Amino acid sequence: MTLAELLRERLRAGFIACGIEGEALERVGVTQAADLRFGDYQSNAAMVLAKAAKKNPRALAESVMNVTEAADLAEIEIAGPGFLNFRVKPAAFAGRLGEMLEDGRLGVASSEDRFRIVIDFSAPNVAKPMHVGHLRSTIIGDALSRVARFLGHHVVTDNHIGDWGTQFGMVIWAWKRELKREALESDPLAELLRLYRVANSQSKEDDTIREECRRELVALQQGDPGNLEIWEECVRLSRNGLERIYDRLKVRFDHWLGESCYNGRLAGVVASLMKSGLARESQGAVCVFSDGAGDPAQDPFKIRKGDEWEDKPMIIRKSDRGYNYATTDIATIDYRVEEFDADWAWYVVDHRQGDHFKQLFAVARRRGHDLALSHIAFGTILGKDGTPLKTRAGDLPLLSDLLNDAVEAAWESSEGRSRVESEEERRALAEMIGVGAIKFMELSHHRTSDYVFDLEKMVSMDGDTAPYLQNAYVRCRSILRKLEEEVTLDGDGLELGADEEIHLARMLARFGETVPVVLDDFRPNLLTNYLLELARAYHSFFHVCPVLISEGAVRKSRLVLCELTARVLRQGLELLGIEAPERM
């Protein structure tokens, strides 16, 4: 149990002794104090429950304090209008450190409810290279899947690549007319992108060409052998390119079940929806309409036009009898339930697709699926002028270029200050630090806020960045490496005296309180915030408290702090998908 949980348990016992019972007890909470001047943890339960108990808050707090048994953990004080403040005793922190040393999970409890979760993230279109717009889904999805696994959920990651959509009509059209074999062999991704751009720009200017592209797509989807052959080659080449990026990012998928995998199920999905009465023909297309239940303002199949609520159906078969992503997504849910036995599906996708997912989830429920469905939306990438980066031909920086820039910045910033001699090792470090900086930058933002693309800041290696955490880890490891004799690091006889030691212990103890809340609202930035605070505490400790030259219980205690800081930092970074170097 974490300190917060222990204190809450004791405090509830205190409230029970004061006659509080039933549901009211659920409202007795203990949280980390907003300000350390007030202590380590605080509870506002006395103020919350005072009215029901017909007492004034301070009086209630006082009687609870008098019967709460927590002397082994903390000193309790009453402050302000009725806060109960807990100041954890150094000995209690020391005890906690001892427990963490014995615990491979470093004080993080496994989740009580274990789910079978399918996580759908990254999902780039093939035949187009990944650009900065793919960063958020890829990095956030990967971090969330790592955290979910660590907390004991059964996780299946699936890269639902866009390998069956409109862009293939264009690529095939241009392939047949414009393909340069030599270019394809030397730089396949660039050639595929060129083909796409040629067709895209020409079909914008010329309706005939657009129609031809559309027909190429229909032919492909109906199984035309020539088009299928081109398609297969495109997918193979693109996938090789994508794998290179994922290797650099250290992102792995259990499956790559792209849109094309569901082609065979689409007709059946539409037929079953029509048969069950959920879908019907309208204006030549097949659509799902509102079931008319509930408030139209909350109905994803309704939209307000002027004074009336009009239908806003979900189109599952277009008037040209082609299928779209709505159909594919429905089929994909079926598949995930049937094949993976999923009871929860996470979609880490841009918030602009919010309406689509509301409709999709509603359809899934009306078809009888009872799995939980979550759209983990994130904000838009903005330019420095505050407006969204637009997809005008080639405007978005390529992901590979961004990574290269960050690695280059890491290389330059290691110049003259790195302790690593070998150039080869320094190159590997620059990769680790540069890629880590990009990931950390991404993960430290609140998921839903918009994201200003600022290359300089992205590749910055100072301040609240991955290298700051990596450097703290390196400093821990450096001390532990220099330790010449065998030292048994356990919880016996630890002494925490200096403020910096106590604060570091406090931060270490909070690891178990932090990791689980990341999944409460899919918020990796809560973990980045925590790790920064931990690293700050360590850097301060490092300056004030010499370790190796100290003696006795002090030395042992400081070594334990170094060891645990190293373990927590490494584990925390691993949950974010960031590597921790031994030296830098």
Add this chain to the structure above:
RNA sequence: GCUCCCGUAGCUCAGCUGGAUAGAGCAACGGAUUUCUAAUCCGUAGGUCGCAGGUUCGAGUCCUGCCGGGAGUGCCA
């Protein structure tokens, strides 16, 4: 028009079921290194939390209205 999101220090952003004197980083300024990695530490300065009401013992956080920005809104994904 309707639905959803956002507005916090010069800049980029945190702020966890409402809690005490709103916090970091960058940029600026001033200090710290014969001592375990200075990609570090310590300090100074910087705010009408878009505006106005409301609920509450208490509001950056919840509600209403307004201003400003963005996104989505039947055959793209």
